[in-house]
Amino acid sequence: MLAFNSLRFSCSARALLKQNVLRTRRQIVYDAMTCSVHCMPTSCNRKDTWRSHTNFVARGKDSHFSCYTHPVSSLRSFCTDQDKLSCWHCEQPLDKSPAFFCMSCKVVQPPEEGMSYFKIMDCTYTFTVDIQKLQRRYLQLQRSLHPDNFGQKSVKEQEYSEIQSALVNKAYNTLLKPLSRGLYMLELQGMRIEEGTDSEADSEFLMELMEINEALDEARTPEEANKIGKDTKGKLAELTGEIDAVLLKGELQTAKALLAQMKYYANIEEKVKEKLSGFM
Structure with a gap:
């Protein structure tokens, strides 16, 4: 009986481990695709900093990483934990990244260099973004960063609020x-x-x-244009699933080709909207 119970426990543990591996594989691959999304330069003393990228390619049981670097530029230099950013106003250390405000004096801060849109919007680095979370984050940031809130503040704070607000808009869109x-x-x-x-x-x-495109040009009723628009939306949804799948595998060239196709269909979708507005 003891031997049977030990065997049963061993099998259950093995099954649980396999389940956890499958559950986390999706995020592991996305995290491995690039280190530039959350990893920043380790030096703040150079005029030109460099951001490192790591590509992850998976082929069956074999996988490898390829790294390269290229220069980046922005407004505020990001440093390591040993040399944290400080507030431009009170010079107190900023306790988190991205730091939109100083927790000590409450003034708005300039953007950090090399900060990805995913981190600005507090989103997981994945093609299947949580849209509701993204929208909540956008509204939260714009309520606090909008330039209208800084009309009575210093010129420097007004400037930083405009820059931060524009950056949040760009990241969100x-x-x-x-x-x-x-x-x-x-x-x-x-x-x-x-x-x-x-x-x-x-x-x-x-x-x-x-x-x-010819069928859309020849459409004479809203119903005909709507039919083309519905088919196009379906194709875009299909491409979204395919792109997500190949990005999970680290197949960047395939993702690039599929995104090129998506650009064409997105263009048709805009033409459908223009066609429908002409019927009004």
Whole structure:
């Protein structure tokens, strides 16, 4: 009986361990894709600081990391825990990052250099962002940082509030939609989708886009335009799922190709809105 109970406990522990590994694999891969999202320069004394990126590529049982660096610029230099940031007004240490306000004198602070939009908006670095959490964070920050709150403050505080408020707006709008979010994630990895890359697209895909655009041009009723808009939304949702899947695998080139397709469909979606406004 004792041997049976020991065996049962061993199997249960093994099953629990496997479950935990599967549950955390998603976040582990995203965390491994880049160290630049939350890791900042270790030196604050150089005129030009460098941000390190780490790509994670998984192929079956084999995986590897590739690192590179490139210069970044911003308003405030980020330092390590041994040399923390201090308030520009009272020179007291700032106890958290990002620090929008000094906890001692309550004045607004300038933005930190190299701070990713994900960290500014307190979002997990993932393609499937929690939109409700993102919106709550945006409203919270804008209520406290909006320039209207600093009309009676010093010129320096007014300037910092304008900069911080604009930065929060940009971070929010970038992370809000899948396309801009995905493009930003590629940018963090040093990858961009250049304009005028039609020659790189599949001919069958380009033919499909041409047919959709022609059908939209020929649409004579709101119902016809709405049908095209519904189909386009479905395709965008499908691409969102595919991009999330390949990013989990660290397949950045595939993600780049899918995001390029998403740009085309997003453009059609905007054309549908323009077409519908013409019927009003």
